[in-house]
Amino acid sequence: MLAALRAAPGPASAAWVQEELGCALAYTTVVTILTRLLAKGAVTRERAGRSFVWTPTADQADLAALRMRKVLDGEQDRQAVLASFVTGLLPQDERMLRELLDQAGEAEE
Helix, strand or coil: HHHHHHHHCCEEHHHHHHHHCCCCCHHHHHHHHHHHHHHHHEEEEEECCCEEEECCCCHHHHHHHHHHHHHHHCCCCCHHHHHHHCCCCCCHHHHHHHHHHHHHHHHHH
């Protein structure tokens, strides 16, 4: 759904998204999914006549990060979750994470 919105030349209606997906999803299903994405902050909407047009606010990386934060926020032992995540990283991913943390630390200073 987000890929279809990102392919749009501008804000898109639910009917346009439905047509772009080329699948058998009902219009109401498309609107329901877009509304759920709105609640997650992945899209915005604005009134256009009697309906809405939708615009993506998040890319795939943003959505993946949001899902990761939700999982982390839902756990009581954040340290154990983070430790398990880090120990499962490939060496190149661990290096990348260290570099990103260093950059974030430098930005805060």
